[in-house]
Amino acid sequence: MEQFIQPINLIGPSLLVPLLPLLGFILLIFFGKQLKTLGPWIASLLVLGSFVLSVYIFSSLGNENNLDYDLFTWLRWGDVSLNFGILIDPLSLIMLLVVTGIGFLIHLYSIGYMHHDEGFVRFFAYLNLFIFFMLLLVMGNSYLVMFIGWEGVGLCSYLLIGFWFTNDAYNDAAKKAFIMNRIGDLGFLLGMFFMLFYLGGLDYATVLGNASTMEKGAPILIAITLLMFVGAMGKSAQIPLYTWLPDAMAGPTPVSALIHAATMVTAGIYMIVRSNILYSLAPFTLEIVMWVGVATSLFAAIIGIKQNDIKKVLAYSTVSQLGLMFAALGLGAYTSGMFHVVTHAFFKALLFLGAGSVIHAMGGEQDMRRMGGLWKYIRLTAITFLIGTLAISGIFPFAGFFSKDEILAAAFHHKIVWVLLSVSSMITAFYMFRLFFLTFFTTFRGTEEEKHHLHESPWTMTLPLAVLALFAIGAGFLGMPSVMHMPHWFNGFLAPVVETSKTILGESHHVDHSTEIMLMLVATALAISSIIFAYVVYLNRKSIPEQDEETKGFAKWVSNKFYIDELYDRVIVKPIMVLSDIFHVVVDKLIIDLFVNASAWMVGFTGRTLRLVQTGNTGFYIFVMVIAMMVLLLIQLVQ
Amino acid sequence: MKEVITNTPPQNWYLVLSTLLFSIGVMGVLLRRNAIIILMCIELMLNSVNLLLVSFSAYAGNTDGQVFVFFIMVVAAAEVAVGLALLVSIYRNLGSTDIDVLSKLKG
Numbered sequence: 001m002e003q004f005i006q007p008i009n010l011i012g013p014s015l016l017v018p019l020l021p022l023l024g025f026i027l028l029i030f031f032g033k034q035l036k037t038l039g040p041w042i043a044s045l046l047v048l049g050s051f052v053l054s055v056y057i058f059s060s061l062g063n064e065n066n067l068d069y070d071l072f073t074w075l076r077w078g079d080v081s082l083n084f085g086i087l088i089d090p091l092s093l094i095m096l097l098v099v100t101g102i103g104f105l106i107h108l109y110s111i112g113y114m115h116h117d118e119g120f121v122r123f124f125a126y127l128n129l130f131i132f133f134m135l136l137l138v139m140g141n142s143y144l145v146m147f148i149g150w151e152g153v154g155l156c157s158y159l160l161i162g163f164w165f166t167n168d169a170y171n172d173a174a175k176k177a178f179i180m181n182r183i184g185d186l187g188f189l190l191g192m193f194f195m196l197f198y199l200g201g202l203d204y205a206t207v208l209g210n211a212s213t214m215e216k217g218a219p220i221l222i223a224i225t226l227l228m229f230v231g232a233m234g235k236s237a238q239i240p241l242y243t244w245l246p247d248a249m250a251g252p253t254p255v256s257a258l259i260h261a262a263t264m265v266t267a268g269i270y271m272i273v274r275s276n277i278l279y280s281l282a283p284f285t286l287e288i289v290m291w292v293g294v295a296t297s298l299f300a301a302i303i304g305i306k307q308n309d310i311k312k313v314l315a316y317s318t319v320s321q322l323g324l325m326f327a328a329l330g331l332g333a334y335t336s337g338m339f340h341v342v343t344h345a346f347f348k349a350l351l352f353l354g355a356g357s358v359i360h361a362m363g364g365e366q367d368m369r370r371m372g373g374l375w376k377y378i379r380l381t382a383i384t385f386l387i388g389t390l391a392i393s394g395i396f397p398f399a400g401f402f403s404k405d406e407i408l409a410a411a412f413h414h415k416i417v418w419v420l421l422s423v424s425s426m427i428t429a430f431y432m433f434r435l436f437f438l439t440f441f442t443t444f445r446g447t448e449e450e451k452h453h454l455h456e457s458p459w460t461m462t463l464p465l466a467v468l469a470l471f472a473i474g475a476g477f478l479g480m481p482s483v484m485h486m487p488h489w490f491n492g493f494l495a496p497v498v499e500t501s502k503t504i505l506g507e508s509h510h511v512d513h514s515t516e517i518m519l520m521l522v523a524t525a526l527a528i529s530s531i532i533f534a535y536v537v538y539l540n541r542k543s544i545p546e547q548d549e550e551t552k553g554f555a556k557w558v559s560n561k562f563y564i565d566e567l568y569d570r571v572i573v574k575p576i577m578v579l580s581d582i583f584h585v586v587v588d589k590l591i592i593d594l595f596v597n598a599s600a601w602m603v604g605f606t607g608r609t610l611r612l613v614q615t616g617n618t619g620f621y622i623f624v625m626v627i628a629m630m631v632l633l634l635i636q637l638v639q
Numbered sequence: 640m641k642e643v644i645t646n647t648p649p650q651n652w653y654l655v656l657s658t659l660l661f662s663i664g665v666m667g668v669l670l671r672r673n674a675i676i677i678l679m680c681i682e683l684m685l686n687s688v689n690l691l692l693v694s695f696s697a698y699a700g701n702t703d704g705q706v707f708v709f710f711i712m713v714v715a716a717a718e719v720a721v722g723l724a725l726l727v728s729i730y731r732n733l734g735s736t737d738i739d740v741l742s743k744l745k746g
Contacts, residue, residue: 614744614745615742615745616741616742616743616744616745617738617739617742617745618738618739618741618742619669619672619738619739622668622669622677623669626665626668626669
């Protein structure tokens, strides 16, 4: 990496960016009771402050210059020293803007959504803590700092999934998320150990610099990248570690929007883009990343078809979209993957918040079979939701179209991948419109009481929806395809980050303009045909998904998520339970207890035996005394 | 002083006498069951040692031993007073001075 002049004047503001939400967390945790309803507003404004600072840094730093600043040395031994520092480059800038911007909108939304909740203030404390850790994750200048953030967001995710901790099922979901993430974290940790050992450090400059001197496909690079990818699998919910994300919907809806759709789950993608040089040097890993991404994308999309919980559909769609992003990374299209992260952050946050607004209107009901006809009751929510749905389906000119198209174009040289991803996008369009039609059209299927309760949400909730809808429309124009003869701002901005990878990967599969137009038309045609299909099934025929017990055959498999949870339960959870039972009975009860009890018994036995010496017979005592004296005397004489 | 010593019996006699007295004391302590007798036997052992001390002192021509014996006698008198007081107390409580009765400390 080239060394630029440090923009010293930006150090202060860039430190404030993560510190403001941390301040908010401290304030709310310790003085939440005194602040009362003011607390959440303070929390939101602090995140807004971070956003404003990020915009300021963004405008004054640009993409030519980096801020790489070590705050202090954390550990030092031998010639290795681990520093705690921050790095602001185009990649972290993009993430900063997304995290603080969407973070602020979701804070604002939560003020309306969580208003009646007992844990109103606690909720905002956790949210602020999450923003802090997420910012740490994207701002660190070493894998170590990233790892702190990585663990921190995992913790916040756990706290927020189990936010309603009186419900056991929610607590189980929280534990599941935490444990699954932990499996991934182990990979991340091992990857870091390897880096420390073979690449001489943990900060990006050292690791990436040393890695680029190694030969392409070196085994150690493959090992490191695979281990790091295991971390990404956990955090970003890829096969086989994805099952926690749908369960994570137990948390309040704003949490699903912020953590489990827009920001935290994209940390894995951020990590890979951040280490793109490592991955480009390990083609084998890239291949794996690609196939895992493709498989996840398709698999989750299929499951999404048969889900009836509005949030579960969105959750599987998130898993599917994340798979799409990983497929892009695996194809070496790092900027396209990152572009989809950004557009997805907007429209998926929008969709989740919209779903939250629907749930709010329905008074807590999440089953789509009991909704319907909501269009005329909550018009604003419905319109913004439609925008989000169009965006995720990849309809021109909404944001999803551009980023998805870019990924599909990158996949075109790899025909099978291209076909599979196209199918996955097609299914996405279908289940999203299934969700949309079931929720907002035909007649209301809920109870009279719920019908009476239907109302549009307060402005704190609708304003974020409107803003996100604007971005869901507009964000795509940041990355115009070359066929439109417009600058691709996004790729240009990120170019310095992936420069080295470009030269490592060599030939790029640029499709010519006519092919590109053809690809767009095919993608759009597939999406529209899915929409029409959904229209026919759910609007014309007005069919409503059957009750759970009525499903049969393949549909039953799909609606039960292919029994993956049950499979994991059988293959992993149950054997571990049996194993722990064995340990309990054999190791604990038999072996360890044996030692403990035996030593206690020994003490008792010695006591019981020696007690007999105390006969209480004075004559005997005297006798022993005399004998002892004689013995002492004898010893004296012998010596 | 030297003349006095020349007229006295050989020191071995004192040693034999002292050993005899001490052994009688030991056997008394070991064999008798009456606490008073045992106390007396202890006194006997003590005084056999006193005798030994005095005889050694006389033969060595050093009076330190004899001074020491006076001290021992004073302390022994005090000790006997305490010991007898204990015995009286034991007798009042148990109605006996047989040491076999004193077995409350049996473990």
